[in-house]
Amino acid sequence: IPLRGYITFKDVNFGYDxxxxxxxxxxxxxxxxQKIAFVGSTxxxxxxxxxxxxxxxxINDGTILFDxxxxxxxxKHDLRSTMSIVLQDVHLFEGTIKDNIRYGRLDATDEEIIEAAKLANAHYFIKNLPNGYDTMLTADGMNLSQGERQLLSIARAAVADPTILILDEATxxxxxxxxxxxxxxxxxxxxGRTTFVIAHRLSTVRDSDAIMVLEHGEIIERGDHEELMNLKGRYYELNTG
Ligand code: DUT
Ligand code: MG
Structure with missing residues (x-):
């Protein structure tokens, strides 16, 4: 049965140690x-x-429900195959751009890869490379700019077609x-996907359905941008600097 993307946290407590x-x-x-954003200090x-x-x-206490x-x-494998983590620390490997976009979706056709790259706005820079989609990347993708790596990360997620998206925005x-x-x-x-955003750009957070302000592991404020601004609390402080 395909998972649809309803996520619930019920009284979740957690510690690494x-x-x-x-x-x-x-x-x-x-x-x-829905897009749910998490903001708060380091x-x-x-x-x-x-x-x-x-x-x-x-977790050691509480429940997390998926549908x-x-x-x-x-x-675990089934769970993770429904999720994509986008933008931060894109793991690129030595191989063609095409293979780097295909990643875990080994059955993805060239047409699907190009379609994903177009959706991700990555097609334009790729087709301008001398070898296009067959351009070889170094293991760390150092022959690409930071922005190009992020566009590839979006293309990779588009090919994976995940139910859940985790956007960990690069600083x-x-x-x-x-x-x-x-x-x-x-x-x-x-x-159409459930998106969790850890954002540094306030512009990314603003249009979220719900913003969670975390402090010392607790949600101290929640609401949309307007509600939290009206609250004149921590979120307001973060926005007005
Ligand atoms: N922590 C550990 N072990 C780990 C990861 C984190 O003890 O493997 C601690 C560090 C911190 C707390 O957990 O006290 C929360 O860390 P997290 O990485 O979730 O914080 P963040 O809100 O993502 O911070 P940043 O904005 O710096 O990414
Ligand atoms: Mg973090």
């Missing part, structure tokens, strides 16, 4: 097509939330034109 709780009483609900627990969704770590099923009862900046391409590509990719 005994004794130190990193997440405290986390409750949230996300459905397909060490607040934002990445930890996404580490739990894909079961890189197991109503306890994620501990879903095979390093790209030029305005590339930034526009990335934002457009991401918007198309997110359509």
């Amino acid at each position: 005994e004794g130190k709780r990193v997440l405290k009483n986390i409750n949230l609900y996300a459905k397909p097509g 060490g607040a627990g934002k990445t930890t939330v996404t580490n739990l969704i894909n079961r890189f770590y197991e 109503g099923i306890d994620i501990r009862r879903i095979n 390093s900046s790209v030029d305005t034109r590339t930034e526009k391409l990335i934002v457009e590509g991401m918007d198309k990719l997110m359509e």
